[in-house]
Amino acid sequence: MDYMIGADIGTTSTKSVLYDMNGKVIAYANKGYQLYQDTPDMAEEDPEDIFDAVVEVLGQVMRKGNVKPGELKGVSFSSAMHSLILMDENDKPMTRAITWADNRAAKYSEELKENGLGQEIYLKTGTPIHPMAPLSKMLWLKNEKPDLYNKAKKFIDLKTYVFFRLFGVYQMEYSIASATGMFNIFDLKWEKQALDLLEIDESRLPKLVEPTDSIKGINANYGELLGIQQDVPFVFGASDGVLSNLGVNAIDPGVVAVTIGTSGAVRVVVDKPVVDPNGRLFCYALTKDKWVVGGPVNNGGIVFRWVRDQLFGPEKITAEQMQVSSYDILTQIAEKIPAGSDGLLFHPYLGGKRAPIWNAYARGSFFGLTRQHTRAHMVRSALEGIVYNLYMVMLMIEGVAGKPKSIQATGGFARSSLWRQMLADIFEQDVTIPESFESSCLGADVLGMYSLGYIDDLSEVKNMVGVTNVHHPDENNFEVYRELLPIWIRLSKVLAPEYKSIAEFQKKHMKEHQEK
Incomplete structure (x- = not known):
């Protein structure tokens, strides 16, 4: 062998x-x-x-x-x-x-x-x-x-x-x-x-x-x-x-890779370097003839973990005692809430923000809370907020690379059928879940085989990546998201001037508490 x-x-x-x-x-x-x-x-x-x-x-x-x-x-x-x-x-x-x-x-x-x-x-x-x-x-x-x-x-x-x-x-x-x-x-x-x-x-x-x-x-x-x-x-x-793009076979024009792990990113491959006039997108090399344009987000799975630990502590303990995934329990809770979380919006900026606003002072927020909203609404809203943010990145990529033809979803979130469906509904695109294991490692492997002459073209990765399933947009859901997305985007712009003020307040008072 x-x-x-x-x-x-x-x-x-x-x-x-x-x-x-x-x-x-x-x-x-x-x-x-x-x-x-x-x-x-x-x-x-x-x-x-x-x-x-x-x-x-x-x-x-x-x-x-x-x-x-x-x-x-x-x-x-x-x-x-x-x-x-x-x-x-x-x-x-x-x-x-x-x-x-x-x-x-x-x-x-x-x-x-x-x-x-x-x-x-x-x-x-x-x-x-x-x-x-x-x-x-x-x-x-x-x-x-x-x-x-x-x-x-x-x-x-x-x-x-x-x-x-x-x-x-x-x-x-x-x-x-x-x-x-x-x-x-x-x-x-x-x-x-x-x-x-x-x-x-x-x-x-x-x-x-x-x-x-x-x-x-x-x-x-x-x-x-x-x-x-x-x-x-x-x-x-x-x-x-x-290499994650390569590892999920997202290297053809218009094929977008959406990855959510601890953080996340939206990326597409182009054949030459491209920059965004407003400085919001990255352009990184795969090889000197293939370049990846996209935007990274700070807050992916780390937000879901915060929701679990801070809002669902008892459920987390119960899940551990039952030896089942606490995240599975949370997604089951969120599935009972309709798309759009009955108008509860969440900005997932718990750790500053990279794309699309590139503001290290950004902070998270729930907006639209009423007495009718429950913890279940909050968990679904948090998941939706993560995807809204990814969608904003995709809109920027469209400006330099065109509209996506298909989406390959990877990362820890891809194990969740709820998240995959949300992605399809909010992006209004079919979402394919590649079977590839550890996409960055597979990408490194394929690049290495190409470098050493064992394969003639990077496209050989298509023979190494299987497909587990495809999620199609649900028309009833994406109509709701079409209404909410403009509100979510406008709100992020309204809040932006105050991010630095609240971040400096938090830093100051945290330091005072530590000194005490």
Whole structure:
């Protein structure tokens, strides 16, 4: 047997899947790690924890699959975007990995937006100006931690760190680079205007390589530990978002991938870089000939978890005692409420907001509450609010990529028939649920096979992705949503001027409570 490994370095865990050359899953491993949130805006992880997780899951699938010498043909990587690690002159981390969810650069993002420089840089890089981006993170460090910033030898991301530990090189592929805010997506080079702003030169950033490039000669100690020979190529791969599109076969024009896990995104593939004149959409590389346009949302499954924990605590405990999913119980409760939640609207901005409003200060709200509304209305309204937000992102994508032809839905939410039907009703589109397991890992696997010459075209993924079912829009429901969506959108604009005020109030009083 010949095998490939697709690995995904995620925000909360690293996953590894061993595939045969037809894309069949042979073995799977997953290892989580801690997220450090010492302050409300912080979201960091230990690079060593993540590297250890990568080594562990690679070793697990090799052992589970009983892979013999010569059978492993390659390893290909997916990774979360927007992470930042500062390395010292001895090639040791000076910081934890600052993740996409870290919000401490909010002030500097706002300043970039207000002075117009941010828009100029966005139009060259395709990365919206937001605290998530390494550009903003580095600007924050430059101004608030100058000693640390000036001592840094290299500014890198999680995947670059993993490859450095395994191969001793600082190299970053175009896909991760295109999510930094410092990479010119038209010239495929580090963007001078961004580097001038940060007062650094290219020597302090990794060398740029293509997502299909590979490297051999794994560190002998790790090779022996993993059972991976020196001649096995490691493909640099791409980011988790764009590989998720590939992994669900959403790479043809007009085929949209909607993903909801902890966070979420709406994405479509185009054949050349495209930017939004208003700076609201990202444009990230899959390969140098395929680009993914879309918008990420902060608040997906994390909102559902909040509803469960804060509004349905007793039901959660009962579910655990009965050894059934508390989320299944919540969706059963929500199914009893009609579409539109009897006019109860929810803005799911519990953790700031990326697309479509790109406001780190955004806060959540229920609107339209009456005495007739129940907790059941609130859970359905929360689910609908998540999908309304995704729909707003889709409207922006239509402006640059045209109306979608079909939707592929993935992520933890895709297990819920209620959510899938909501998506079909609100988007007024058929929604297909691919059978593929761990779409970013499969995307990494397919990109790796293409890179190494085992398949001739990325479209071969269609033979590896099954279809479980298709949901069609319910006319009775989408008529209701047509009435409510304009209200929901107008309301989000009305509330926007007060988001910063309430966020600053919360931050101030939270700090006072902590000091007491």
